[in-house]
Amino acid sequence: MQIKTVCELTGLTARAIRVYIDEQLIEPIFTENYLGRRSFDFSMDDVEMLKSIAILRKNDFSIDEIRRMINHTESSTVIVQNVKKRIEEQADAYRLRLQAFSYIDADRAYSISELAQLLSQTPNDAPIPNEPRKWNVAEGVKSVFVFIAVWLPFALTTVGFFSGIRMYAYPKVNAGGILLTLLALTPSVLILVITKIKPNVKKRLKQFLLLLCILFIPFSLIAPFGIVLRSETTDFHNYRDFDPDCLANRNEVFLELFPAWPHYFENVKNENGKWETVYLDAKYYYQFLYGMDYTYDIYAEWPLRNEDFAAEVQRARAVFEKAVAEETYGYDFVEMERGDFSCLILYNGNEPFREVTNSYDYLIFAYCEKNNTVRYIYCDSLENGVDQPYYLQLDW
Numbered sequence: 107m108q109i110k111t112v113c114e115l116t117g118l119t120a121r122a123i124r125v126y127i128d129e130q131l132i133e134p135i136f137t138e139n140y141l142g143r144r145s146f147d148f149s150m151d152d153v154e155m156l157k158s159i160a161i162l163r164k165n166d167f168s169i170d171e172i173r174r175m176i177n178h179t180e181s182s183t184v185i186v187q188n189v190k191k192r193i194e195e196q197a198d199a200y201r202l203r204l205q206a207f208s209y210i211d212a213d214r215a216y217s218i219s220e221l222a223q224l225l226s227q228t229p230n231d232a233p234i235p236n237e238p239r240k241w242n243v244a245e246g247v248k249s250v251f252v253f254i255a256v257w258l259p260f261a262l263t264t265v266g267f268f269s270g271i272r273m274y275a276y277p278k279v280n281a282g283g284i285l286l287t288l289l290a291l292t293p294s295v296l297i298l299v300i301t302k303i304k305p306n307v308k309k310r311l312k313q314f315l316l317l318l319c320i321l322f323i324p325f326s327l328i329a330p331f332g333i334v335l336r337s338e339t340t341d342f343h344n345y346r347d348f349d350p351d352c353l354a355n356r357n358e359v360f361l362e363l364f365p366a367w368p369h370y371f372e373n374v375k376n377e378n379g380k381w382e383t384v385y386l387d388a389k390y391y392y393q394f395l396y397g398m399d400y401t402y403d404i405y406a407e408w409p410l411r412n413e414d415f416a417a418e419v420q421r422a423r424a425v426f427e428k429a430v431a432e433e434t435y436g437y438d439f440v441e442m443e444r445g446d447f448s449c450l451i452l453y454n455g456n457e458p459f460r461e462v463t464n465s466y467d468y469l470i471f472a473y474c475e476k477n478n479t480v481r482y483i484y485c486d487s488l489e490n491g492v493d494q495p496y497y498l499q500l501d502w
Contacts (some may be wrong), residue, residue, distance in 0.1 A: 107153075115153050115157075116153060133145045134147060142297060166187055173291045206224070256316075257294070257317045263287055263326055267333050269331065275348060277334040277336075278334065282333075284333055286329040287326070287332070290325045291326065292318075293319045295314075296315050300312070336393065341390065351400070352400075354404060358434065363422060363482060369390075369408050370388035371384060385411055386408050389407040397489070400488055400489070402485075402487075403497075404482075404484040405500070406482045408480065409478055409479050422480075425471075426452060426471065439451065440458070444459065444502040446474045447476075453468045459498075464489060466486070466487055466495060468497065470482075470483035471483075481500075483496070
């Protein structure tokens with residue numbers, strides 16, 4: 107028979123019957139569908155067992171005690187004694203309570219303090235009952251709303267910060283971004299820390315701060331991304347290791363001009379006849395800034411031996427001549443002297459070393475015959491506002 111019929115016969119709820127099945131007090135036959143839901147088929151023996159369980163439960167037998175009696179009938183003597191003892195203890199407690207009521211005049215009205223004083227004359231070790239709190243839907247929804255409004259800025263800040271960190275190969279923290287983020291979190295922090303304030307003032311202050319939290323949610327979504335807007339390194343071992351969004355990765359002229367393997371060390375045999383690595387006076391700089399628009403500067407410099415120096419100048423000149431001939435990127439070409447350096451320059455925008463523009467693309471190969479030093483420079487920017495390319499900061 108089905109569970110609905112069993113409920114009618116035993117007076118038990120379907121929930122109680124399923125609990126007794128889960129606790130293995132009864133084991134009816136069942137079938138299971140593809141979702142894992144079981145349909146039970148109860149026998150009359152199952153019904154009689156459930157009726158017995160219901161009577162025992164009414165008489166203060168626990169589920170664990172009933173299970174032990176099912177599995178080990180001989181344990182029933184001890185279990186019955188334990189249950190009887192519990193009931194006697196409960197009866198004694200209720201007799202004490204009745205005795206306390208003997209001091210009360212049923213026809214007289216008492217205040218709470220008077221009633222408590224009379225009842226306290228009889229010892230009562232009964233525990234104070236747990237008072238169940240009724241669930242207030244409106245209050246619950248309000249609590250959830252306040253929780254989200256207060257903690258959402260922290261969640262958005264965490265997501266924004268780690269997203270920014272992951273975006274860059276060499277992330278550099280921006281103090282301004284941190285300040286803006288802290289500003290966005292201020293209302294939430296204040297709500298969490300205000301305690302010693304008069305209740306009426308605290309309520310109004312919390313309402314005001316909560317409104318600020320809500321208004322600042324878009325700000326706290328955007329501000330954390332400003333903590334890391336820049337990627338920067340001067341470590342020569344990071345040569346040509348750029349951020350994925352840096353457009354230099356897609357510029358074929360740049361890829362040809364900048365050597366695939368940097369000349370920043372030589373293997374030299376020392377006086378003992380052993381080889382050792384001697385690092386040259388190499389310099390390197392990479393910066394990538396990605397705000398509303400992008401800007402990046404890439405710079406490498408190192409000295410070369412005479413034969414390597416001449417070959418490198420010849421190779422770089424061939425790269426520039428090829429780029430001008432193919433007109434792939436629409437570069438203009440200029441060759442000029444700058445201090446001790448001779449410069450081969452491909453450029454878009456204003457001509458280098460003249461007026462600074464807010465949109466430029468410069469590829470520079472510079473070489474100094476006095477000390478056999480070569481420089482590779484790539485400066486590209488679409489930043490709003492006048493920017494200063496990195497090559498202007500160098501000593502020429």
